[in-house]
Amino acid sequence: MNGRTIATVYLKELKDTLRDRRTLISMIVGPALFMPGLIFGMGKAATVIVSKAREEIPRVMLISGEDSPGIRAELEKSGKFRLEPASADWKQQISEKKVRAAAEIPPGFEKALRDGAAPAVTLYDYQGELKSGLALEQLRNFFTALRERSTAKLLADRGLPATIARPFEVKEANVAPPEKVGGNLLGGIVPYFIIFLSLIGAMYPALDLAAGEKERGTMETLLCSPAARTDIVLGKFLMVLTGSLFAVFSAVASLGATLFLVVSSAGPAAKGDPGLFSIDPMGIFGVLAMVLPVAVLFSAVLFALALFAKSLKEAQSYVTPLTFLVVVPVAIGVLPGIELNFRLALVPILNVSLVCKEMLSGVWHWGYIGVIFGSTALYAALALGLCVKMFRSEGVIFRT
Amino acid sequence: MIEARNLTKIFRDSKRGEIRGADQVSFRVEPGTIYGLLGANGAGKTTTLRMLGTLLRPTSGSAKVAGFDVASEPDRVRAQIGFLAASTALYARLTAREMIAYFGRLNGMDERGLRARIGVLSEELDMGAFLDRRCEKLSTGMKQKTSIARTLVHDPQVMIFDEPTLGLDVMTARAIVQFVRECRGRGKTVIYSTHVMSEAEKLCDRVGIIHEGALKAEGTLAELRERTGEADLEECFVKIVAPGARP
Ligand SMILES: Nc1ncnc2c1ncn2[C@@H]1O[C@H](COP(=O)(O)OP(=O)(O)O)[C@@H](O)[C@H]1O
Ligand SMILES: [Mg+2]
Numbered sequence: 001m002n003g004r005t006i007a008t009v010y011l012k013e014l015k016d017t018l019r020d021r022r023t024l025i026s027m028i029v030g031p032a033l034f035m036p037g038l039i040f041g042m043g044k045a046a047t048v049i050v051s052k053a054r055e056e057i058p059r060v061m062l063i064s065g066e067d068s069p070g071i072r073a074e075l076e077k078s079g080k081f082r083l084e085p086a087s088a089d090w091k092q093q094i095s096e097k098k099v100r101a102a103a104e105i106p107p108g109f110e111k112a113l114r115d116g117a118a119p120a121v122t123l124y125d126y127q128g129e130l131k132s133g134l135a136l137e138q139l140r141n142f143f144t145a146l147r148e149r150s151t152a153k154l155l156a157d158r159g160l161p162a163t164i165a166r167p168f169e170v171k172e173a174n175v176a177p178p179e180k181v182g183g184n185l186l187g188g189i190v191p192y193f194i195i196f197l198s199l200i201g202a203m204y205p206a207l208d209l210a211a212g213e214k215e216r217g218t219m220e221t222l223l224c225s226p227a228a229r230t231d232i233v234l235g236k237f238l239m240v241l242t243g244s245l246f247a248v249f250s251a252v253a254s255l256g257a258t259l260f261l262v263v264s265s266a267g268p269a270a271k272g273d274p275g276l277f278s279i280d281p282m283g284i285f286g287v288l289a290m291v292l293p294v295a296v297l298f299s300a301v302l303f304a305l306a307l308f309a310k311s312l313k314e315a316q317s318y319v320t321p322l323t324f325l326v327v328v329p330v331a332i333g334v335l336p337g338i339e340l341n342f343r344l345a346l347v348p349i350l351n352v353s354l355v356c357k358e359m360l361s362g363v364w365h366w367g368y369i370g371v372i373f374g375s376t377a378l379y380a381a382l383a384l385g386l387c388v389k390m391f392r393s394e395g396v397i398f399r400t
Numbered sequence: 401m402i403e404a405r406n407l408t409k410i411f412r413d414s415k416r417g418e419i420r421g422a423d424q425v426s427f428r429v430e431p432g433t434i435y436g437l438l439g440a441n442g443a444g445k446t447t448t449l450r451m452l453g454t455l456l457r458p459t460s461g462s463a464k465v466a467g468f469d470v471a472s473e474p475d476r477v478r479a480q481i482g483f484l485a486a487s488t489a490l491y492a493r494l495t496a497r498e499m500i501a502y503f504g505r506l507n508g509m510d511e512r513g514l515r516a517r518i519g520v521l522s523e524e525l526d527m528g529a530f531l532d533r534r535c536e537k538l539s540t541g542m543k544q545k546t547s548i549a550r551t552l553v554h555d556p557q558v559m560i561f562d563e564p565t566l567g568l569d570v571m572t573a574r575a576i577v578q579f580v581r582e583c584r585g586r587g588k589t590v591i592y593s594t595h596v597m598s599e600a601e602k603l604c605d606r607v608g609i610i611h612e613g614a615l616k617a618e619g620t621l622a623e624l625r626e627r628t629g630e631a632d633l634e635e636c637f638v639k640i641v642a643p644g645a646r647p
Contacts, residue, residue: 008505012494019493217489221550223455224488225506226479394456400413 001234005227009235017205017239026204027243031197031251036258038193050130058100058135059084061093065105074146080138094126100135101125103143116154190255191287191356192334194248195349198291199326201247202299203319206240210306211315219397233391237384240303244295252288286359290352290369293376297348298326300383307390310399333357345371348379401589402429402452402558406461409447409613421447423613424461429591429606431557434584436604437593438637444613445593446485449562452591453483466557466589479507482551485562492536496527496546499535500553507554514553521549541572548579559583561592565599577603597633611641 017023061084062072075081084099093099104122112118121143125136151165213219222232302319309315326349332338333353340354351372358365390396409421422444429435437445450456452463454474463470466480490499497518504514522531525545530538535546544564551559561580565573580603583590594600600607601621608618617624617640625631628639 004508005506008502012491012498012502015498016491016493216492217487218491220455220485221488221490222506224453224478224481224483224551225503226475226508227506228475398450398456 002228002231005231006235006238009227009232010238013205013209013236013239014242017208017243020208023204023208023243027201027246028250031201031247032254035190035193035197035251035255040258053131053134056131056134057082058131058138059098060135060139061086061090061099061102063090063102063104064107065103065109067108068105068110070110071105071146075142078142080142081135090124094124094132097126097129097131100132101139103139113150189334190360191353192330194251194287194291194356195294195330195353196326197247197251198244198295199298199302199323202240202244202295202302205243206299206302206306207312207315207319209236209239210303211309211312212306214309214397215311223397229392230388233388237299237303237387240299241295244299245292248288248291248295252284256284283356283360283362286364286369287356290356290359290373290376293373293380294349294352296380297376297383300380300387304383304387304390307387308396308399329353340365340368342368342371346375348376352376401431401467402427402435402463402465402591404428404448404452404461404463407448407451407458407463408460409444409451409456410459420444420613422451422458425608425610425613425615426461427608427615427618429589431589432584432587433605434580434590434592434603436600436607437591437610438595438597438600438607439593439610440595440641443595443610445595445610446562447613448610449483449485449560449591449593453481453560454478455483479554480556481558481560482554482556483560483562484547484551484564486564486566487562488547490535490538490543490546490550493534495532495534496538496542496549497522497531499546500549503550504553509554517553517555518549521552525549540568541575544568544572544576548576556588558589559591561590563593563595565594565596597637601633609637609640616640 017027057080059082060075062075063086065071072083076083084093087093090099090102094102102124104124106112106119106121109118109121123136123139123143126132152162155162155164213222223229301322305318305322306315309318329347329350330353333350334357338344338354340351340358344354345351345368351368355365355368355372359369405426407422407425411419411421413419425444425448427435437448439445447456451458451470452465454470454477457471465477468476468480470477490496491502494502500518500521501514504517509517518531522528525548527542527545527549530542533542535543538546559580564576564580568576577599580590580592584605592599592603604621606618606620607624609616609624617627619627621633624633624636624640628636630636630639
């Protein structure tokens with residue numbers, strides 16, 4: 001191995017790559033815009049959709065209950081509903097979103113209520129549908145409040161204190177530090193994108209420096225030089241790795257800058273918001289450290305595939321399935337409720353996704369971190385070894 | 401100096417089975433001479449030259465280039481050769497100067513020596529006008545000059561040309577042929593493959609006729625004419641590769 005030759009190859013590839021606009025976009029500009037854009041865009045879109053849905057006064061239907069006009073009057077008086085005339089096809093109307101929800105008031109309800117033996121009110125909604133869910137929530141609130149008023153009235157009529165129905169209150173309070181809450185929201189999604197970007201950033205340089213060179217005929221020119229094959233492949237590999245790390249760092253830097261701008265422009269109020277802005281800063285460094293062997297692994301695997309291919313087109317057909325192969329374990333890691341254990345710590349990529357989630361929420365399981373870093377580094381070394389072996393094989397380089 | 405002894409290359413192809421790309425090829429090229437490897441498409445010229453250039457490993461047989469064995473000292477062999485083929489392209493996004501400098505560095509040259517060498521080559525090949533233009537923007541002729549400068553940057557003793565005029569216009573092809581002659585004039589050992597008879601006639605001191613991987617005949621042009629009793633090289637060629645054929 002000759003460091004000078006490796007550096008010569010690397011610097012040439014770096015210059016060559018930086019002159020290629022397409023690579024620059026895939027390595028730097030894309031990742032820098034992508035992550036803040038996606039996170040804030042999605043967050044903003046969700047907020048807009050939910051608040052729009054909340055603004056709507058839901059149409060609801062009362063089924064039967066004609067002998068309980070008081071309930072109907074109170075529902076109307078609350079101003080929170082638009083009552084639709086009862087109709088036999090109410091189920092279909094809910095499905096077709098003509099009404100959002102329905103409440104079935106049993107016959108003789110108000111009378112039974114006065115006697116203290118009322119049967120159940122049934123609420124109908126279309127589960128999973130946002131606006132129907134909101135209407136259901138409103139109906140539930142209305143009937144719960146009605147029930148409490150009825151209880152209080154029944155107790156008062158019998159001369160009993162209201163506390164008899166509620167001998168004690170139940171309260172809930174969060175003890176997790178704010179970064180833990182933030183870690184769970186942002187922690188799930190940030191490692192997901194970082195791992196994915198480390199793949200995307202390596203992709204274009206890998207294709208270009210291996211299959212692209214074969215296709216354009218410069219590979220043969222390069223191999224005519226006395227440079228040792230191992231030095232050439234290492235120099236090229238370093239460039240692919242640079243692409244991967246560029247993508248990660250430009251995404252993290254732009255995300256950091258965006259968060260900083262948002263927090264400083266929103267003033268002190270936003271700093272207390274645990275939803276987005278408070279993640280363990282050490283966690284970011286932890287994630288970057290874990291992503292390093294992942295980037296080496298992706299770069300080496302992509303490079304090996306692109307070396308094997310005869311043309312860019314063939315290389316692309318190998319790389320696309322690999323993208324799906326990576327998305328799945330990373331996406332599983334984002335699912336809430338999946339926790340790191342010893343077995344999962346051995347599953348490549350998924351383990352990194354899970355341990356990053358922990359680190360961002362301020363949890364440091366050093367044993368797992370060591371195992372995961374070590375095993376990923378081992379896989380990465382094996383993949384890099386494969387690249388070197390392939391590059392030295394004329395059957396791969398001059399494949400027909 | 402090039403010495404090939406029973407150079408053989410067997411390719412294993414999933415569809416075609418075993419292919420003898422080169423079959424027991426032996427020849428010798430002295431410094432200051434041009435050896436022409438003459439053969440039709442698929443005859444085995446590229447395979448033979450790639451083995452000399454250490455791009456392919458011989459299945460059996462051996463070759464020495466400038467005193468180094470192609471199988472055991474490939475890196476040293478490559479330091480002694482300039483390899484130019486129709487398929488050895490330039491990096492589109494590098495300038496001509498950067499292209500030459502890159503290969504100079506890969507040959508272990510230092511920056512000062514490299515600068516001086518690029519000056520000399522640019523002068524000799526008249527490249528001053530486009531030295532700092534990107535290769536993708538160059539005309540075919542300019543590209544060829546850049547490729548030549550790339551092969552010469554480390555001043556190799558041995559030059560290997562694999563159909564270097566393939567697909568070039570007449571003027572560019574003539575310039576290449578002239579350049580190959582100059583290499584001989586400087587005492588370099590030159591091997592030149594072609595399927596064009598007239599090129600072989602104009603250039604080569606000795607010619608080897610290769611067919612289906614094997615060297616069918618070898619000698620000076622005069623010897624080949626004498627052997628076949630034909631004055632025209634094309635007739636010689638046909639007689640050698642297809643002895644039964646009637647004109
Ligand atoms: N990498 C390879 N794999 C399989 N067969 C090959 C390979 N390279 C060349 N060949 C075969 O070897 C024979 C000689 O090819 P080649 O040396 O390229 O001929 P030429 O350069 O004289 O046109 C041809 O039949 C060709 O198809
Ligand atoms: Mg050929």
